[in-house]
Amino acid sequence: MDPRYEAVIGLEIHAQLTTCSKIFSGAATAFGAEPNRQVSWVDAALPGTLPVLNRAAVTSAIRFGLAVGGEIAPVSLFARKNYFYPDLPKGYQISQYEAPVVRGGTIAFTVSEGGAAREKRVRLTRAHLEEDAGKSLHAVQPGMSGIDLNRAGTPLLEIVSEPELSSSAEAVAYARALHNLVRWIGICDGNMQEGSFRIDANVSVRRRGEPGLGTRREIKNVNSFRFLQQAIDYEIAWQIDEIEAGRAIEQATVLFDPASGTTRAMRSKEEAHDYRYFPDPDLLPLVIDAAWIAEEARQLPELPHALAERLVAQYGVSPNDAALLTSDKTLADFYQAAVAAAGAALAKPCANWLLVEVVGRLNKEERPIGDAPITPSQLAALVARVADGTLSSSGGKRLLSAWWEGDRRSADELIEALALKQVNDQALLARLVAEAIAANPKSVAEFRAGKEKALNAIVGAVMKASQGKANPQQVTELIRAALSSS
Amino acid sequence: MTISPFATVTESLAALASGSTTAEALALAARARAEALQPQLNAFITLAEPDALAKAAATATGPLAGIPIAHKDLFCTTELPTTAASRMLAGYRSPFDATVVARLKAAGAVTVGKTNLDEFAMGSATSHSWFGPSRNPWATDRTPGGSSGGSAAAVAAGIVPAATGTDTGGSIRQPAAFCGITGIKPTYGLVSRWGMIAYASSFDQGGLLARTAEDCALLLPIIAGFDAHDSTSVSVPIPDYRAALDEIEAAGTRPLTGWRIGLVSDFLSAEGVQPAVRDAIATAARTYAELGATVFDVALPRADLAIPAYYILAPAEASSNLARYDGVRFGHRTEEADTLFTLYTKTRAEGFGWEVKRRILIGTYVLSHGYYDAYYRKAQQVRRLIADDYAAAFTQCDLLLTPITPTTAWRLGEKSDPVEEYLADIFTIGANLAGLPALAHPCGFDEEGLPIGAQLIAPHFGEAKLLAAAHAFQRATDWHRATPTLLP
Numbered sequence: 001m002d003p004r005y006e007a008v009i010g011l012e013i014h015a016q017l018t019t020c021s022k023i024f025s026g027a028a029t030a031f032g033a034e035p036n037r038q039v040s041w042v043d044a045a046l047p048g049t050l051p052v053l054n055r056a057a058v059t060s061a062i063r064f065g066l067a068v069g070g071e072i073a074p075v076s077l078f079a080r081k082n083y084f085y086p087d088l089p090k091g092y093q094i095s096q097y098e099a100p101v102v103r104g105g106t107i108a109f110t111v112s113e114g115g116a117a118r119e120k121r122v123r124l125t126r127a128h129l130e131e132d133a134g135k136s137l138h139a140v141q142p143g144m145s146g147i148d149l150n151r152a153g154t155p156l157l158e159i160v161s162e163p164e165l166s167s168s169a170e171a172v173a174y175a176r177a178l179h180n181l182v183r184w185i186g187i188c189d190g191n192m193q194e195g196s197f198r199i200d201a202n203v204s205v206r207r208r209g210e211p212g213l214g215t216r217r218e219i220k221n222v223n224s225f226r227f228l229q230q231a232i233d234y235e236i237a238w239q240i241d242e243i244e245a246g247r248a249i250e251q252a253t254v255l256f257d258p259a260s261g262t263t264r265a266m267r268s269k270e271e272a273h274d275y276r277y278f279p280d281p282d283l284l285p286l287v288i289d290a291a292w293i294a295e296e297a298r299q300l301p302e303l304p305h306a307l308a309e310r311l312v313a314q315y316g317v318s319p320n321d322a323a324l325l326t327s328d329k330t331l332a333d334f335y336q337a338a339v340a341a342a343g344a345a346l347a348k349p350c351a352n353w354l355l356v357e358v359v360g361r362l363n364k365e366e367r368p369i370g371d372a373p374i375t376p377s378q379l380a381a382l383v384a385r386v387a388d389g390t391l392s393s394s395g396g397k398r399l400l401s402a403w404w405e406g407d408r409r410s411a412d413e414l415i416e417a418l419a420l421k422q423v424n425d426q427a428l429l430a431r432l433v434a435e436a437i438a439a440n441p442k443s444v445a446e447f448r449a450g451k452e453k454a455l456n457a458i459v460g461a462v463m464k465a466s467q468g469k470a471n472p473q474q475v476t477e478l479i480r481a482a483l484s485s486s
Numbered sequence: 487m488t489i490s491p492f493a494t495v496t497e498s499l500a501a502l503a504s505g506s507t508t509a510e511a512l513a514l515a516a517r518a519r520a521e522a523l524q525p526q527l528n529a530f531i532t533l534a535e536p537d538a539l540a541k542a543a544a545t546a547t548g549p550l551a552g553i554p555i556a557h558k559d560l561f562c563t564t565e566l567p568t569t570a571a572s573r574m575l576a577g578y579r580s581p582f583d584a585t586v587v588a589r590l591k592a593a594g595a596v597t598v599g600k601t602n603l604d605e606f607a608m609g610s611a612t613s614h615s616w617f618g619p620s621r622n623p624w625a626t627d628r629t630p631g632g633s634s635g636g637s638a639a640a641v642a643a644g645i646v647p648a649a650t651g652t653d654t655g656g657s658i659r660q661p662a663a664f665c666g667i668t669g670i671k672p673t674y675g676l677v678s679r680w681g682m683i684a685y686a687s688s689f690d691q692g693g694l695l696a697r698t699a700e701d702c703a704l705l706l707p708i709i710a711g712f713d714a715h716d717s718t719s720v721s722v723p724i725p726d727y728r729a730a731l732d733e734i735e736a737a738g739t740r741p742l743t744g745w746r747i748g749l750v751s752d753f754l755s756a757e758g759v760q761p762a763v764r765d766a767i768a769t770a771a772r773t774y775a776e777l778g779a780t781v782f783d784v785a786l787p788r789a790d791l792a793i794p795a796y797y798i799l800a801p802a803e804a805s806s807n808l809a810r811y812d813g814v815r816f817g818h819r820t821e822e823a824d825t826l827f828t829l830y831t832k833t834r835a836e837g838f839g840w841e842v843k844r845r846i847l848i849g850t851y852v853l854s855h856g857y858y859d860a861y862y863r864k865a866q867q868v869r870r871l872i873a874d875d876y877a878a879a880f881t882q883c884d885l886l887l888t889p890i891t892p893t894t895a896w897r898l899g900e901k902s903d904p905v906e907e908y909l910a911d912i913f914t915i916g917a918n919l920a921g922l923p924a925l926a927h928p929c930g931f932d933e934e935g936l937p938i939g940a941q942l943i944a945p946h947f948g949e950a951k952l953l954a955a956a957h958a959f960q961r962a963t964d965w966h967r968a969t970p971t972l973l974p
Contacts, residue, residue: 041582045810047575048562048584048681050716080806082853084830091809147814276853278862281688281803283717 001167005243006208007236008216009171009201010125010163013178014156015188016132016196017060023131023155024051024094031194035137035148043153045089050282053078057155060187061101061129062288062296064157067185067303068124070105072293078129078283082276086147087134095158096128097277101286107161108305109177110323113169117320122174125160129286132156151195157187163202163213168232172225175199176327177304179225184304184329192223199228204249205239214239215249219256219263231256235263307332315339315347324355331359331369337376342383349383357400374403381411394468395420423469426478429462432470433478436461447483455479491519491644492969495553495701498647502552509552509596513543516554516598520645527630528620529639531559532566533599548594550708556640556649559600560607560633561587561692562681566597570683571605571615574811574818574837584681585716586650586692586709593708598646601636605839606808607652607685609633610660610907611898614841619898622664623970624936628895631661637695638665642970648696648705652682654689655796656890656914659926662695663890663939666928666968668956669695670702673946674921675720678713684807686800687718689918698966699927699956703727706949722947730950731957740778741958745951747774748784748883753913760893766930766938767889770959773929774887777958784882786875791868792915797908798852798865799919804842805849811837844904873920876943885955886943888913890926894936917943925952928965937968 001007022029025042042049065072079097105124110117132154137146159178165171179197182188190197199222204214219235222228234256239249253272254263302310304326311322325335335354339347358372358379382399385391391399395415402414415421423429436458437444446454455476462475489501489512501507517539520530534542546552562568562580569575583591591597604614612635613619620635622628623643630639634651638661641649651658653671662669670693677692684690694705704727712721734741749771754764775781813819813833820832838846852861879886891910901907917924922943929940940959944952960966 044815046580046816047568047570047578047683047810048580048582050680052715052717082806082809084809084812086812086814086826089810089815091812092806274855276806276850276855276858278802278806278853278858281686281718282684 001236002240004208005205005236005240007166007232008163008204008206008213009165009167009232011161011165011171011175012200012202013159013175014132014198014200015159015182017057017155017157017187018189019054019056019060019155021054021056022153023054023057023129025153027153029154031191031196033150035146035150037150039149039152043089043149045091051094051280053283053286054155057129058101058286058288059296060155061127061157062293063185063187063300064127064159064182065102065105066293066297066300067181068102068105068107068127070102070124070127072288073099073101073103074288075099076101076128076286076288078280078286079277080280083273085133086145087136087149087152089134089149089152093131093133094280094283095130100126100128101288102127107174107177107181109173111170111173113167120170120173122164123162125162127157127159130156130158157182163204168229168236171201171232172229175228176225180304180327180329185300195223198223201228201232201235203232203235203239205236205243215251217249217251217263218253220253220266222256227256227258230258230261231263234261238263304329304332311347311351315344315351317348317351321351321355325351328369334369334372334376334379338379338383341377341380346380346383346387349387350379353379353383353396357397361400361404373406374400378403378411385411385415389422389424389471390415391420392422392468392470392472394463395422398468419467419469421469422471423466424471424474426474429466429470429474429478432462432465433475433482436465437479437482444483491515492697493647494697495550495647495704496698498553499550509543509546510540512552513539513554513596513598516646519643520556520599520640523623523643523645526621526626527623527639527643528618529601529630529636529643529645530556530599531569531571531602531615531617531636534566534597538565539596539598543596546594546596548592550590550705551594553595553648554598554646555590555595556598556601556637556646557587558603558634558637558649558651560603560652560683561650562683563587563597563600566600568600568683569616570607571603571617572837572839572842573616576616576818578817580681582681585678585713587681589709590650590705601634601640601649603636604633605842606683606804607633607654607657607690608804608841608845610656610910611896611901612636612639612661613898614839616839621898622895624666625895625934628897628936629664631664631891631895633657633661634669634695635661635664638662638667638669641665641667641695641697644969648694648701650692650709651695652685652690652692653918654685654691654800655911655918658693658695659890659914659924659939659941660911662926663928664895664937666937666939666965666970667695667697668699668702668928668960668966669693669926670706670949670952671917671924672706672710672949673720673923674918675718676710676722676923676947676949678711678716678719680713680715684803686803687807688803689796689800691918698960699925699953700731700960702925703731703953703957706953725950727950727953730954734954734958734961740776742774742955743778745779745885745955746883747771747779747781747955748879748886749781750786750789750886750888751783752785752789753888756892756912758892758909759889760932762930762932763889763891763893763938767887767940770929770940771887773959773962774955777962779955781887782883784879784886786872786879786916788868788871788875789912789916792872792919793908793912795865795868795872796911796915796919797848798861799869801845801849802853802862803849805846805853808838808842808846813837841904869919872916876916876920876922880945884944884951885948886941888941888943890914890939890941894932894934894938913941922946923949923952925956927956927959928968929959929963930965931968937965
C-alpha cells in the first residue's frame with residue numbers, strides 16, 4: 001500500500017445461527033433441501049400470518065454477547081426494514097435497528113503481517129438478530145427467475161465491528177477469530193460455502209494522519225477469507241488510485257468478482273434504499289432477564305483466548321502453538337483429550353505431534369481436523385511411546401502412517417508387528433557404527449576437519465542400516481566417541 | 487318449523503335444544519335469507535354452498551352447535567375464499583383458518599358466508615370494496631358503516647344472529663351503531679390476530695357483532711384467550727362473563743348501584759354532532775343513572791389529537807403490512823409486466839383500490855428518511871398521551887360513555903372527501919390508540935328512523951363490566967329489539 005495512505009476497515013458479519021427451526025416460524029433450517037420444501041406459511045408471508053420469536057436464537061445472541069464481553073440489552077426491539085425484492089416475502093425484513101440485543105464487546109486476535117505476529121483488539125459496535133431472505137434462482141428456466149424460500153427466515157446474528165482495522169491482513173485475522181469464536185460457542189457452523197458466515201467489508205482510505213474518515217464503499221457478501229483479502233487489497237488500491245487521479249470516492253455498495261479479482265459497483269448512494277425502519281408491531285420487546293444471562297454464562301465453554309493463556313501457563317506450550325491449538329474448537333478439544341490421556345507432563349510433545357504431524361498431514365490432504373483418521377487416545381499412546389524411548393520419532397511417524405492408512409491395531413501391537421521398537425542394544429549399535437565409519441571415509445575426514453554437519457551422513461547410514469530403529473541419540477554419541485578416541 | 491330470523495344466539499340455542507328447529511334448518515334459512523337480501527344489501531362476498539353448509543350444520547358439536555354465523559372476509563378460512571374485499575386477493579384460498587374462525591368452528595358455529603368490508607378494512611363505510619358497496623338494512627341508500635359493514639348488515643337484517651368483525655379505528659362499533667346492533671371490540675391482545683389479515687397491527691383487534699350484549703358475552707370467551715401463534719396475544723384468565731350478567735339479573739331494578747360512569751361531555755358538544763345523537767346519548771346517560779349508576783362528566787383533554795395520530799400510525803403500519811402483496815407468491819399478478827419493477831407497480835396499481843393506495847402512500851411518506859421523527863415518533867408520543875388521558879379518567883370512573891359517531895349513517899357517496907370519512911371516527915379511535923375494550927349498543931333513532939349507538943369504554947380487560955352494563959341497559963330498554971322495516 002502507498003505509505004502516504006492508510007485504510008480504515010470495519011466488518012459486518014452475518015453468522016447464521018444453528019437453530020433447528022427458523023427465527024420466526026417452525027420451519028426447518030437445514031441446508032440443501034429441494035427448493036421451497038422448508039417454507040412455512042409464515043415464511044411465505046401468507047395473509048394473516050404472524051411471527052413468533054424462536055427462543056433458541058435469543059440464546060445464541062446471549063452466548064455471543066457473553067463471549068465478547070458485550071452488554072446484553074435487558075430490553076431490545078425488533079424493527080421492520082422495508083424494501084421490495086422477490087426473495088423477501090413480506091416486503092420487509094425483521095431485524096433490530098435502534099435497540100440491538102448486544103452492544104459493545106471486543107475481539108482479540110493475532111495478526112501475522114510482514115513475518116511478524118502481533119496482538120490486536122477490535123471493539124464491536126453491536127450484534128443484532130435478524131432473519132435471512134430467500135434466494136433468487138436464475139437460469140433454472142430460460143427467461144424466468146425462480147424463488148427459493150428455504151432460507152427465508154433463517155436466523156442470523158449480524159456482528160458489526162468498529163472501523164478499527166487497517167489492512168486486509170487485520171481484517172482477515174479478525175474475521176478468522178470471529179469465525180472461530182462463533183463455532184467455539186456453538187452458535188454457528190461457520191460453513192462459508194453454504195453461506196453460514198458472510199462478510200461485508202466497509203473500506204475507506206485517507207491520507208495518513210488525517211483525522212476524518214474517507215468516503216467508504218461497502219464490499220458485500222464475501223464468502224471466503226482469501227476473497228476477503230483480495231477484495232480489500234483491490235479496493236484499497238483502487239480508492240488510492242482514484243484519489244491520486246483527482247477523483248472523489250463516492251459512497252457505493254460493491255461486489256467482489258473472484259474471477260477478475262476486482263470489485264464493481266452494485267448501487268450508488270442515490271440508488272440506496274430508504275428502509276423506513278420502524279418497530280415491528282407484531283413482536284413484543286425482547287426482554288432478557290439476569291437469570292437467563294446467568295444460565296447461559298454457566299453453560300458457556302472456556303473461550304479460546306482464555307484457553308490459550310492457560311495452555312501457556314499450565315503446560316508450557318509456546319504462545320504460537322497455543323494460538324494454533326485454540327484456532328479451532330475441534331482441534332482444541334482433540335488436543336485436550338490427548339493431553340488428558342497422555343498426562344500433563346506430555347502436553348508439549350502432544351502439541352508438537354498434533355500440530356506438526358497430524359495437522360500437517362491433514363493440511364496436505366485438505367481435510368479438517370474433524371476428519372483426522374486417528375483418535376486423541378491414539379495420539380497420546382504414540383507420544384507416550386516416543387517419550388519412554390520405545391519409539392524413535394521416525395518410528396512414531398511410521399506408527400502414525402499405519403493408523404492413517406486404516407490399521408486398527410493398538411500402538412503396542414503395531415510396534416510389535418511392524419518391528420518399530422527402537423534399538424537401544426549398545427553392542428549391536430557399536431557394530432553398526434563401526435561399519436558406517438568404515439564405509440564413509442569421506443564424511444569421517446570432513447568431520448575431523450571440523451565440519452560438524454558431516455556427522456549427519458554417518459548417523460543416517462546407521463539409521464538406514466538399522467531400518468530406522470536405532471536410537472539416533474545413542475548412535476550420535478557412539479559415533480562421536482568413536483571418532484574422538486581414534 | 488322455523489324461528490324468527492331476528493332471534494338471538496341465546497334464543498336460537500334454546501330453539502335447537504327444545505327441538506323446535508334444527509341446525510340444518512337454521513343454516514339453510516340463513517343462507518336463503520342472505521341470498522334473497524344480497525341484491526339489496528350486498529352484505530356478503532362469498533356464501534357457503536348449501537350442501538356443504540347443511541353437512542356442516544348437521545355434524546356441528548359444541549356449545550354453539552348449529553348456530554349460523556358469518557365471518558368478516560378479513561378472517562382466513564380454508565373452506566371459503568378470503569379476499570379482504572380486494573381485487574388483490576379475489577379468489578384467494580388460505581391453507582389455514584384464523585384462530586377466531588377455528589375456535590368458533592370448534593364450538594359448533596356454522597359459517598354461512600364471508601361478509602363484505604372496506605378493502606383491507608380501510609374505511610368507515612364498506613363502500614371501498616372491490617365487490618361493491620354494502621347497504622344499510624334500515625335505509626338501503628345509506629352506508630351500513632365500516633369496515634365491518636357486511637357483518638353489521640347481516641346481523642341487523644336477521645340473516646345471522648352474530649358475526650365476526652375487526653376493529654382498528656372503530657370498524658366494529660361504528661357499523662354496529664349504524665345498523666342498530668351490539669358490537670364489542672375487546673382489549674388489544676385478548677383475541678388472537680392469527681389469520682386476521684393485517685391492516686394496522688398495533689390496533690387491529692377481532693371482535694363480535696350480535697343483537698345483544700348477552701350474545702356477545704356468550705361468544706366472546708370462545709374467541710378470546712392466548713394463542714401461541716400471536717406474540718401480542720395476552721395470557722390472561724378469561725373471566726366468566728355470563729356470571730357478570732347473572733349478577734346484574736339478580737340485582738333488582740338498580741343493578742348498577744355503585745357503578746361510576748363518566749360521560750365524555752365534550753364529545754356531545756363537539757362540532758358536527760347531530761342533535762338526535764346528542765339527545766340519545768343524554769337519554770342513555772339518564773337510563774344508566776336510573777339503573778343505579780353515578781353518572782358524571784369527565785374530560786379526555788387530548789381527544790382531538792386522536793385522529794391525526796391514528797392517521798399517521800395506522801397507514802405507517804399498513805404500508806409495511808401490505809408490501810407482501812407483490813404478485814410474486816399469491817394473489818393478483820399483472821399480465822403486463824416485462825420487468826421486476828413493472829411487475830410490482832402494475833400488480834399493485836391494478837390490485838389495490840384508491841383508499842388502500844392513499845393509506846400506503848401516507849404511510850410510506852411518514853416513515854421516510856427525515857420524516858420519521860416529525861410524524862411517526864411524534865404520533866407514538868401522542869398515542870401515549872391519549873392512553874394517559876384514558877388512564878386518568880379511569881381513576882374516577884369504571885366506564886366511559888360516549889357517542890359512537892357524530893351522526894347516523896350517511897348516504898352512499900355523500901362523503902366524497904376522504905378526510906370527512908376519517909373525521910367520523912373521532913369518538914372510536916381513542917380506544918384503539920389506548921388498546922382499551924369498548925362496546926357499542928343501540929340507544930335510539932334519529933328523526934329519519936336511523937339507529938344511534940352509544941359507546942361504553944372500560945379499562946384493559948374490563949370486558950365483563952362492559953357486557954354487564956350493556957346487559958343491564960338492554961334489560962331496561964328495547965332499542966336493541968327494533969328491526970328494520972324495509973326488509974321482509
